Amino acid sequence: MPEAALAALFLAPTLVIIGLVFVWPIIYSLWLSLNRFNLDVSPTPSFAGLHNYTLIATNSFYRSDVLGAAGRTALFTVISVPIEVALGLACALLLNEEFRGRILFRSALIIPYAMLTISNGLVWSYILDSTYGTLNVILHHWGLIGAYHAWLGTPTGAMGWVIVADVWKTTPFVTIILLAALQTLPTNVYKAAAVDGAGVLQRFWRITFPLMRPAILVVVVLRTLGAFRVSDIIYVLTGGGPANSTDVIGYYIYEQAFIDFHIGYAAAVAYLTTLVVALLILVYLWLLRGETVA
Amino acid sequence: MRNDHPTLFGQPIDRRTLLTMTGKVLAGGTVAGVWLGPDMAGFVEAAAHGRKTGGSVTVTSQFTPPGPAKWQSYFDAFTKETGISVTLDDQNANNQYQKIATEGQSGGHSYDVVSIDTIWSGSFGRAGFTLDLTDFLPASVKGKIAPPALASVAYQGKLYGVPAFNSSKHFYYNKQMLDSVGLHHPPATLDDLLSYCATLKSNQAKLGIIAPMSAPWMQAENLTCDYVDFVDAHGGRFFAADNATPLFNHGAGVQALQFMVTLLKKGYMAPGSLTHGGGDTEKDLLSGKTAMCTRWEGVMTDSLNPAQATPAVRGHIRLALIPGSPARKSGSCLGPQGWAIMKGSRHQAEAKAFLNWWISTAAQKQGMLQFDQYPIYTALYTDPSLRKLVAQSDGVDDFPIYGQQFAFAQPRPNFPGYLDASKRLQIHLQKALLGQETPQQALNAAAAEMKAASTGGSNP
Numbered sequence: 001m002p003e004a005a006l007a008a009l010f011l012a013p014t015l016v017i018i019g020l021v022f023v024w025p026i027i028y029s030l031w032l033s034l035n036r037f038n039l040d041v042s043p044t045p046s047f048a049g050l051h052n053y054t055l056i057a058t059n060s061f062y063r064s065d066v067l068g069a070a071g072r073t074a075l076f077t078v079i080s081v082p083i084e085v086a087l088g089l090a091c092a093l094l095l096n097e098e099f100r101g102r103i104l105f106r107s108a109l110i111i112p113y114a115m116l117t118i119s120n121g122l123v124w125s126y127i128l129d130s131t132y133g134t135l136n137v138i139l140h141h142w143g144l145i146g147a148y149h150a151w152l153g154t155p156t157g158a159m160g161w162v163i164v165a166d167v168w169k170t171t172p173f174v175t176i177i178l179l180a181a182l183q184t185l186p187t188n189v190y191k192a193a194a195v196d197g198a199g200v201l202q203r204f205w206r207i208t209f210p211l212m213r214p215a216i217l218v219v220v221v222l223r224t225l226g227a228f229r230v231s232d233i234i235y236v237l238t239g240g241g242p243a244n245s246t247d248v249i250g251y252y253i254y255e256q257a258f259i260d261f262h263i264g265y266a267a268a269v270a271y272l273t274t275l276v277v278a279l280l281i282l283v284y285l286w287l288l289r290g291e292t293v294a
Numbered sequence: 295m296r297n298d299h300p301t302l303f304g305q306p307i308d309r310r311t312l313l314t315m316t317g318k319v320l321a322g323g324t325v326a327g328v329w330l331g332p333d334m335a336g337f338v339e340a341a342a343h344g345r346k347t348g349g350s351v352t353v354t355s356q357f358t359p360p361g362p363a364k365w366q367s368y369f370d371a372f373t374k375e376t377g378i379s380v381t382l383d384d385q386n387a388n389n390q391y392q393k394i395a396t397e398g399q400s401g402g403h404s405y406d407v408v409s410i411d412t413i414w415s416g417s418f419g420r421a422g423f424t425l426d427l428t429d430f431l432p433a434s435v436k437g438k439i440a441p442p443a444l445a446s447v448a449y450q451g452k453l454y455g456v457p458a459f460n461s462s463k464h465f466y467y468n469k470q471m472l473d474s475v476g477l478h479h480p481p482a483t484l485d486d487l488l489s490y491c492a493t494l495k496s497n498q499a500k501l502g503i504i505a506p507m508s509a510p511w512m513q514a515e516n517l518t519c520d521y522v523d524f525v526d527a528h529g530g531r532f533f534a535a536d537n538a539t540p541l542f543n544h545g546a547g548v549q550a551l552q553f554m555v556t557l558l559k560k561g562y563m564a565p566g567s568l569t570h571g572g573g574d575t576e577k578d579l580l581s582g583k584t585a586m587c588t589r590w591e592g593v594m595t596d597s598l599n600p601a602q603a604t605p606a607v608r609g610h611i612r613l614a615l616i617p618g619s620p621a622r623k624s625g626s627c628l629g630p631q632g633w634a635i636m637k638g639s640r641h642q643a644e645a646k647a648f649l650n651w652w653i654s655t656a657a658q659k660q661g662m663l664q665f666d667q668y669p670i671y672t673a674l675y676t677d678p679s680l681r682k683l684v685a686q687s688d689g690v691d692d693f694p695i696y697g698q699q700f701a702f703a704q705p706r707p708n709f710p711g712y713l714d715a716s717k718r719l720q721i722h723l724q725k726a727l728l729g730q731e732t733p734q735q736a737l738n739a740a741a742a743e744m745k746a747a748s749t750g751g752s753n754p
Contacts, residue, residue: 040417130566153568241513243724260714265754
């Protein structure tokens with residue numbers, strides 16, 4: 001058998017799986033987005049062209065829904081991503097040093113990332129419960145609060161704690177990526193800097209950070225994608241409330257598709273979200289141009 | 295204890311005692327008579343002659359608590375009578391809507407009989423997921439069923455199931471706590487309720503409570519139900535009889551939301567009420583953290599269960615009518631459920647036999663005794679034998695109060711898209727409770743959005 005044919009034969013199973021799991025759903029959901037398809041009304045989709053897309057512009061309910069969800073998603077992203085990157089970089093810098101217990105610390109750091117997001121949400125819901133939650137019990141016991149607090153009972157509190165729960169889970173991922181990048185940095189540069197009398201902060205800002213820039217941009221891209229997809233932590237912790245204040249675009253798409261059964265419309269919103277994310281990635285790639293990962 | 299031990303109001307009971315009590319219940323006579331539809335009659339006749347029909351039916355509902363094993367022993371009576379085996383498919387109530395809709399949409403055959411909430415009938419009926427059972431029940435039987443229970447499976451004049459049990463919100467209170475602060479009767483009016491809350495709040499430390507009441511006001515359907523409670527108690531209507539026109543943004547509806555805002559602002563509701571579900575509300579009452587709440591049926595049984603109620607609370611919970619107003623003695627929100635047959639079911643005859651058996655008086659009584667399933671027949675609420683048995687188990691003669699509350703309750707609409715519409719209402723209710731909108735602003739916005747949804751305008 002010719003080598004090319006043999007290669008194709010070995011690649012075929014993987015390509016079939018990728019096609020079924022990745023390519024086909026993308027094509028099918030694009031087709032769905034061009035149909036009026038509401039599962040609890042009619043079993044049959046009807047082709048409607050760009051109806052679902054123009055609905056967002058022409059119908060005030062859907063326009064306010066989508067713009068509101070997009071705004072909340074932007075807020076979530078703008079706050080959570082920088083915190084994750086900053087904390088992840090700090091942890092990576094720490095883990096890059098030799099100290100006693102480093103292996104134990106590295107192992108412990110992975111635990112939040114290894115948890116299922118749903119499990120993570122459940123843990124935080126128990127911690128933040130207004131009647132029995134650990135946070136209230138501890139703070140009240142220490143005299144830091146006079147009465148138990150409903151941490152998720154206000155829009156600001158709910159969004160804040162959703163961000164905390166997400167940061168807690170995903171910072172280890174950022175740490176792993178940045179630690180790997182740190183460990184490939186050339187050490188002779190640091191030795192030269194030390195000889196020249198550069199202090200710790202100077203070495204960080206003048207050497208480490210510029211050399212880490214490509215890796216940092218990679219994690220910013222990946223975490224931005226992740227922030228736009230967040231829905232499971234919302235599902236467990238807040239259900240989109242209170243007063244829709246945590247209804248981000250990922251959760252909105254989930255609700256439209258799997259609770260309200262507006263399949264066509266949900267697919268259209270998902271595609272629009274993908275478009276926005278793709279534009280963001282193009283911006284990041286432009287910033288990344290000419291850089292090489294350390 | 296083995297898992298298949300029967301229970302009575304949540305307490306374990308030996309089979310001999312349960313069967314003796316069952317005999318006493320059945321000896322009290324029937325209400326609807328013994329109606330045998332043609333499907334069930336066929337199976338009963340075959341079973342009586344020892345012929346194996348090989349029939350089976352899968353029943354999908356939330357069976358936990360107390361668990362499928364305990365329910366299986368209840369359904370054994372059906373199997374014995376008809377030869378039809380019953381497979382229980384235990385599904386969390388929060389997931390049932392999606393599972394039924396997905397099954398209906400895919401044309402699957404996994405489900406035969408499914409439990410449907412009153413607010414789903416329209417969606418499933420119009421989508422064609424469930425069979426039209428308008429002609430299944432004879433008029434003589436329909437006439438004896440409480441109208442709210444029958445309405446739970448009705449949409450646009452057709453029946454898409456049979457009633458499974460009757461249900462509404464009720465008022466529960468800790469009698470010992472109220473007595474200890476000089477309140478010797480449950481509040482009869484909403485003004486009484488405010489006054490009681492003030493008294494309880496001023497004695498909060500002494501009673502060891504976090505607040506006088508707790509409420510399930512997270513952004514979920516329970517919030518809508520609580521709001522309907524107060525609309526009804528104020529003498530208003532949630533929706534018009536046409537099932538499509540919101541009426542809540544006028545008069546009593548606005549007063550109801552203002553009342554809820556007042557309860558929250560004055561600290562009469564537990565701080566976590568805006569994040570609480572129904573289970574949290576009951577947990578607060580049964581752990582002694584609050585003194586009063588509104589909730590569906592089952593709290594009296596749970597209050598006697600050592601696994602759910604603290605020793606200090608056990609035996610002290612009482613039931614009363616939800617406080618009313620000068621306009622109306624009491625008010626509540628209906629929440630009955632029904633059984634429907636999936637159109638894709640391959641066991642429709644067995645499924646119909648199951649529904650026939652379920653609505654028999656004997657099964658309704660037994661369901662009440664064993665599982666707190668409140669009967670669908672109006673007359674059973676004054677049945678002396680059933681009332682006596684419930685009083686013996688509860689330690690309190692409160693059975694008639696349930697029947698009275700069902701008469702002071704109103705339904706929510708069940709038009710297709712209701713769940714989406716209700717979500718929009720919940721958002722505005724929470725905005726009012728958080729002070730982001732006035733009650734009138736919130737309800738006007740919600741009414742406009744729900745009106746659009748009820749006429750299909752919010753379907754993309």
